[in-house]
Amino acid sequence: MNIDEFKTTWEKTNKQYGYNEPYPKFVEKIGFQIKKFMIPENQKYQGATGNARGMLDALLRYCKKTSVPEKNLEQFLTNINIIIDFLLTVRLTSQVPLNTAFFIRKRLENSTIETVSEAKTILEKEITFHQENYDTSENKIASIFKNRIIDRVESYELDKLIIGTHCHSGVVRKAILEARDYISQVIVDKTEPEQQGVLTAYQLIQEGIPVKLINLSQFGFEFRKINLFMFGIDAVSADGVVLNKMGTRMIATLAKTKDLPVYFLGATYKYARKTLLGGLVKVERRKVEEKILFNHLGIGLASHLDKKVNINGTSRKLLETGFSAFDTTKPDFYSSVVSEVGFLPMREAFELAWKEYLD
Template sequence: MDEPDLHPELVETATAIAEMEVRGAATIADAAARALEKQAQASDAATPVAFREELAAGARRLLDTRPTAVSLPNSLRYILRRTDGDTVEELRNAAIAGAQEFRDRLESAQDDLGAIGANRLQDGDTILFHCHSTDVLSCIRTAREQGTALSAIVKETRPRKQGHITAQQLQEIGVPVTLIVDGAAGRYLDEADHVFVGADSVTADGSVVNKIGTRQLAVTARERDTPIVVAAQTVKLDPTTLSGHTVEIEMRDEQEVISSSERNAIGDITVENPAFDVTPPRYVDAIVTERGQFPPESIVFLMRELFGEQAMEPWEAGN
């Protein structure tokens, strides 16, 4: 059967997420919720069955963009599991309400997380950052609003240099920044009181899936006794891992790593560009969420409380 027609705004959003014009787990989740809401608003489906199929097709299109960012499917789960009714209009209203409720919760969750994460920071602390995370920045911003003086060491985070975004935003809230190349992290860890990183996904055993280089940093930080804190809203918990699913690591285009001319000059080589890696829970001191601060090994209990034992995904269930 042919896939239903999708709203141009949903297709544009999917493209923007895939090409990293929209980035950051919370931002991706918000964009996906808005896109699915637009699909529901604009749908001219004649029957409830056709409406459900249309929303499920939109969800699948969005899902194909970034396989590792679990905030994306979690936003779609939230909306689709609340899309209930006997008529097209009832289904439409339920989907729109679910999307709006999800976005409201997403906004308040980051503020709540920031307040909890700020409690870990003391006046004069130096924090080492990897990549860019709005959840991490929420912790720092809250600490600064409370008058806590902080300084930052920021890894540039190749190949896309998301550390530059972090450096700019830290400067804007009054945190002095030292920008370093990725390979220099070990040298600067002795100057850091904490390592703060975000997460694109957290698994049931407390492993953290984040930007490539996180595991290497965490292992080195553990050796230096520098605590590593993960800031991650509960929308980043991956409920599929409760039943043993593994996280798919996104492999991105080699052009992010090497240009065509450089490749031709070097010769016949294989280029791989994994976007993420997995940090085992033994290297993580705490995972900060809007529901509180948890040792990584106890995340499974929070996940079960929030999601239960997962059954069929709503975009797979047909009508």
């Protein structure tokens, strides 16, 4: 659902229920902030959990601003669903907003509601729970994984470990800080073309954690120093395939050749429920041509993007760029997924953590 479709759907709902609820321009703004997450002032909505926080902020703000009459319960609930549907299309791969929306809808469906006020009370309580639970879940993961790091230190007969990571993950950062007494250095690559790894490096050095910032291609050399890898998670399918930032699979594949342990850390919110019945995780593609074409040699390539060349009677672009934000890593190439439930396959962990909503 794009912005025009969002506006049109909102207007149709107003006509259907006979009450002209003002268009929530703030939802459109939050959608922009989620999409443009690398702008400094928007970084609170960076990552899958950040995307979900944006959705919850929009829903909470709507609850406080809505003027829908008490008797128009169906209009209020319809508007909630329209806001959710619009914001879910901003970042296609993010599972945290998808699962959070699923839980919210389940809570509303399973509740006896007669007025708008009752619906708002239930919704606000559910929103507050998830806002707090995001942090609670990540703190549990950090505590659980600290034990694994301690075990690795003892089994390797080392004082401290050197950790390798990629891109930016809030829960990985928390786990590193939790186990800082057992970590001598973190090696992270810049993660081109959007350079989220720079954010990881910055946040860790602000906490006094020694960091080595490298290019992705340098990991092959650094493998001789690294003791284990920690990655975040964007999504995990029912059969355990992990989606994460492009480049993760390459690192995990190389790590296997060196018998280095690889762990994916993420809350059960990251489970891709629909994959159990054959659905696929939608992989986001971003327009980053300008960043890819930039080079320190000063060679201007952008002017060639619209040019074409004829090869054996077939017209082809002379130059094109491509970037897929995520790749996949199969269970054969990692040691374990770690959620707030512990070292369990994500599907099993999800069903344990959210049994109340699944019955």
